Amino acid sequence: MSSRRSRSRQSGGSRITDDQINDLVIKLQQLLPEIRNRHSDKVSAAKVLQETCNYIRSLHREVDDLSERLSELLATTDNAQAAIIRSLLMQ
Amino acid sequence: MSPMNNPQDLNPSSLKSRFTTRFLRALTKINGQKPISSSSPREMFQRYRRIKVAADKSMAWSVRSRRTWSRAMLWKLRSRYSCRQASSSRRSSVRTSTIIKSRQAKTSHEKENKNTTTGQDEVGFVVQADKLRKLVPGGEAMDLCNLLGETAHYIKCLTTQVQVMRKIAHFYSL
Numbered sequence: 041m042s043s044r045r046s047r048s049r050q051s052g053g054s055r056i057t058d059d060q061i062n063d064l065v066i067k068l069q070q071l072l073p074e075i076r077n078r079h080s081d082k083v084s085a086a087k088v089l090q091e092t093c094n095y096i097r098s099l100h101r102e103v104d105d106l107s108e109r110l111s112e113l114l115a116t117t118d119n120a121q122a123a124i125i126r127s128l129l130m131q
Numbered sequence: 132m133s134p135m136n137n138p139q140d141l142n143p144s145s146l147k148s149r150f151t152t153r154f155l156r157a158l159t160k161i162n163g164q165k166p167i168s169s170s171s172p173r174e175m176f177q178r179y180r181r182i183k184v185a186a187d188k189s190m191a192w193s194v195r196s197r198r199t200w201s202r203a204m205l206w207k208l209r210s211r212y213s214c215r216q217a218s219s220s221r222r223s224s225v226r227t228s229t230i231i232k233s234r235q236a237k238t239s240h241e242k243e244n245k246n247t248t249t250g251q252d253e254v255g256f257v258v259q260a261d262k263l264r265k266l267v268p269g270g271e272a273m274d275l276c277n278l279l280g281e282t283a284h285y286i287k288c289l290t291t292q293v294q295v296m297r298k299i300a301h302f303y304s305l
Binding site: 067068071086092095097099108109112127128 | 159179266
């Protein structure tokens, strides 16, 4: 992030500075599994956003896969009630 | 991943507990609806859709209306539900409201574009931000600061959702 321009010209009268956005991007960076492990400070904001998009897409895919797996398990298992009670207890 | 070590999980009002309770309740309902013997591909697909919607809905309800993304998702789920149940006149009103929403999103999007000046990094940033808007529910109408904050919370909730679903699938397969 090279520029220090403040985006005060943005609509709605809300002065969103670059620093604010930098902080938010850094916070996002902490949540991403790959970039967090790399310990590099030189990750650009665009790269963080790109990794965020990829991560969200992979999470969506995982939810889809798990839903499909659960639907198969629901169809085949006959002690479903017991499994539910068990998982409730484990919480 | 060892979620049991986290003392926060034992808290009955934590996000994880709220989501788990709701989702299990929904699963029990789905499980009770159809006889287990029927497993045609169409029924499997319907069950898969129902489970996925139940998972998203449970998460959005666990967050309630505290977040813009959860409000947007609940609105989307509700309008899809009413679309399926209602008559054609109701359907057209939902369509107009989505048209209005997309028009609002378009104007806010144009305002953001007008203020970005030259610089390769800026352009890349805005392009990625637009992609992010499409992924986060309700992202099209948010300004940049809100979008980033909502994204962080959305990711946190999605990872919780995946964690819990994985555990449930593990229990079912035992």
